[in-house]
Structures are given as structure tokens and as C-alpha cells.
Amino acid sequence: MAQEPEYIYPPNSLKSKVTVDASSVDVVALKQAELAIGGMADEYLEWVKDDIANLQGAYEKALADPSSGGEAKEDIYGFAHDIKGQGGSFGYPLMTAVGNHLCKFIEGIPGDLSATQLTVIKVYIDTLRVIILDRMTGSSGKAGERLLMGLDAVVAKVTAKG
Numbered sequence: 001m002a003q004e005p006e007y008i009y010p011p012n013s014l015k016s017k018v019t020v021d022a023s024s025v026d027v028v029a030l031k032q033a034e035l036a037i038g039g040m041a042d043e044y045l046e047w048v049k050d051d052i053a054n055l056q057g058a059y060e061k062a063l064a065d066p067s068s069g070g071e072a073k074e075d076i077y078g079f080a081h082d083i084k085g086q087g088g089s090f091g092y093p094l095m096t097a098v099g100n101h102l103c104k105f106i107e108g109i110p111g112d113l114s115a116t117q118l119t120v121i122k123v124y125i126d127t128l129r130v131i132i133l134d135r136m137t138g139s140s141g142k143a144g145e146r147l148l149m150g151l152d153a154v155v156a157k158v159t160a161k162g
Contacts, residue, residue: 037089044090045132048083052128055079059121062113073113076121077106083128091137094144098127101151108159120158127151 055076062072080102087095102124109117127147130136136144 041090044086044092048086048092048095048128048132051079051083051086052125052132055083055125055128059118059125062121063118066112070112073106073109077103080106080124092131093138094131094136094140094147095128097144097148098124098131098151101148101155105155116158120154123154124151 058072058075058079061068062076065072080099082099084096084099084103087093087097087099102121105117105120105124113121127150131140131147139145140147
């Protein structure tokens, strides 16, 4: 007969060391930080264009030299991860969503990049460009939904083919 499992609940000693109340958050400092980030939106557009150009370069490297697939794959992932991390902070949550999608797509590739996978990566790069060129801030409503649904459909189709 199986023995009943014993549940062990570790103590949460961190909780006792941190107090959370109205004095814990400096509202003025938080507002200043938000204003500073908001003021950097134009700079973000330049940074992200550089990230997209670097992403394009890594894609082209993988396309031109399939033996560089592992290194190019890491580079593509790194640039996509940067884009994912910054977009929402500057009012471009679609950039974050697409960067996240691309990261997950790359994570699901066990070996080198195939020609089909490179085509999908190119679709991601073009989607990122469209978001920036069209200044698709916020969720961008139905257009944003259609972009994400389209990417999901492309990945599902490629994944189904193997």
C-alpha cells in the first residue's frame, strides 16, 4: 500500500524582512522614472532599429553560411530577447510580444536552422519592422491581433510539417 505523501512547506523568511506599505514605494520617484522612460521613446526607436538591423545581419549570416547556424541562432535569440525586453517599457507591447514569439520559436529548434525556419525568422523580422514603421504603439487593436495570429499560424504550419 502506498504511503500518504508528506507535504513540507519551507518558511518564507524573506517576507518577514520586507515591509510593504505606503512608505515602501516612493511615488514621486516612480513618477520621475516613468517620465524619464517616456522621454526616451524617440531614442528607443533608434535603438530598436539597430536591434532589428542586427537581427537581420544574424539572419543573413545564417542564410549565407548554414554551418554558422548555431552561432547565428544564438545571435538571433539574443537580439530578439533584447527587443522583447524593451518594447513594453516604451509603449510598444507588440514588439515585446513578437520578440517573445521569436524567442520561443528559436528555443523550439533543436539543431541548426533549416531553410524553412530561416524563412519564418524573416517573417518575424519583417513584422518587427512593420510595427516600428507604422508606429504601432499599445496593443494596436485588431491589427495587432492579426499580426500575432498570423505569426502563430506560420509557426504552426512549419511545426506541423516538421
